[in-house]
Amino acid sequence: MELHELPKPEDLVKDVKYRKLPEKPWMQEPVDFKPGTYNYPALAKNLKKVHMPNPREWHVDQQDWHLPDDWQEIILKGFKDRLEKYRSFRLFMDICVRCGACADKCHFFLGGGDPKNMPVLRAELIRSVYRNDFTTVGRLLGNLAGGRKLTLPVLKEWFYYFFQCSECRRCSVFCPYGIDTAEVTMIGRELLNLVGLNINWVMEPVANCFMTGNHLGIPPHGLVENWEFMQDDIEEITGIKVNLPINKKGAEILFVVPSGDYFADPGSYTFMGYLAVLHEIGLDYTWSTYASEGGNFGLFTSHEMIKRLNAKIYAEAKRLKVKWILGGECGHMWRVIHQYMDTMNGPADFLEEPVSPITGTKFENAKGTKMVHIAEFTSDLIRHGKLNLDPSRNDHIRVTYHDSCNPARAVGLFEEPRDIIRTVCKNFYEMPEDSIREKTYCCAGGAGLGNDENMEMRMRGGLPRANAVRYVRDQRGVNRLLCMCAIDRATLSTMMEYWAPDVSVGGIHELVANALIMKGEKKRTVDFRGEPIPGVEPDEEEE
């Protein structure tokens, strides 16, 4: 037999039906809602709790989304209002020159290859409608000028792709015009909300936070029990019963952390870390069962909702008569505080300009919001030698640091976390330059996307971050990925399980607490995870 007589390999598989590549131009290609890549709709009960429009039962994969009859008018009116209200939005609609600098900067595009996940095209989804309805040239030329009508397929496409943007702002770092696609997404979601298109992973935390104070909707007595158990755990590890001041009127400082830190592992170890550090320095502070959530999923809903949820923290600060607010290792809380709080609920002039009672340092950067990030607070303690530390207790941990998007890009907190990590752990290795600091890659689970129905999309979007972690794992033997955000601690854990199973995830204050020598403590044989510290034997009488 000769070679040419054999069937060709491609002939053998020609009957297999593959998904075809898009053949039509992107604007005419309707969305194919494939399970694993979209988010489930918000439940009616959650919309009702916060008085949002069109609460009903609907399903993404069904044809009829039960929209109000006049949905187009509602959205176009909302569009017009926002163009008038937000100058930045109008600018972002007008000034993109389609230079492509942002095209390959989004982790969802880099990990999946869907062109509509290029930031420029994501914004184009809405910009095309803007051109059609709000510019003269678009009104006259329509399609030819890159405009298109707001039809049902277009609306569905918005829903798919605006809930495929984690609002991380990586793309904005590379845009020569400073166009922030995350803000375009935010407006896109606001418009979708007007006709009742929202996702449950955003609206349930919003409703719970609004009604009860935290994302899981746990009432005060449940919280207190939960916190007390962690106090017990610390006692088991260190022999010390740490302070746990709750709703204490007249305390100097109110401390607010994301609820993920006390409901979830591995955030819980960070929570225990806060308790240990704040006890050791003897800080006069208080927890609150009302302002029990640093996270603000209003940020993923609407500007109005950001304001409503953020206001609770300040109302509680006022009620408890504290001087200022300290905030935990949360991610997007800091974006809200740094970029929105002052103009939304500020000025917080009933509070004082934050001063560390331990070191006397004035946090001038927090003059307006009166809220200080714990990384700033703790790195200041360390600089002033206020913590007695034994970093060798972290010798079994080889760390790298993921700059969580919001503390990094929205607040610029690059050095403080690194200062702390270097002091409490001898083995710290940076990931490659293009994946850290302001260029950090997102965990792909922020902005409400960190749910289980969206798992495939998360794994795609998580690939760039995971790939850089694998690099330091292979080159430097890294076994712990640190981060400064509760969503990260949850979603990066899952991401590592898929992409780099030998790397665990945790927060910074967990390592601080491991290293912290507390007055009167017993011999430490386990770390804050309760895992044995290698090379340290328990004393015989303890066994």
Next chain:
Amino acid sequence: MTLEKMLADNKKTIAEKWFQSIVGSYPQEAQRFFLNLANPITNPVGSTINRGVEGALECLLKGETLESAEIIQWLDDIIRIRAVQDFTAARAVEFVFDLKKVVRKTVGGSISNSGILEELLTFESRIDSLALLAFNVYMQCREKVYELKTNELKRSTARLVRSACRVWESGERCSPEDLKLE
């Protein structure tokens, strides 16, 4: 001349063409980004696939047994990515068969005697077996995706469940249901 020698001489070309054919399975707009191998950190899909095909090809040419941990690892690197992308199962592992096309295109013209042709058929049946292993890897990745959901849920409420159990065991205060509003 043996097939082994022909393949070894053309290893680089074969790896390149194999890589390009895999990238060809992605949307056109993405291809040019995935083909750019200048920086593995900013192009994880392209660079991982490229490393994977080079590694797997090297193993095949060395005549390693198909079950060798190394070759499976190279396949795993590629399939782990494709298993969560917009591909059907068939499309996700089809790239293994692409190697046959590439080999025939690259060295087919120089096959001059039936001895080498026989060698080619043997080599191709090794590729077929590799494809079967690829299905195994694909299935493992998909199973992992389902496991991720369960494990994530467990972690996300770990502390709540723990305190509920402790309260329950102690017989004091409230029941686990009290800890959750709804």
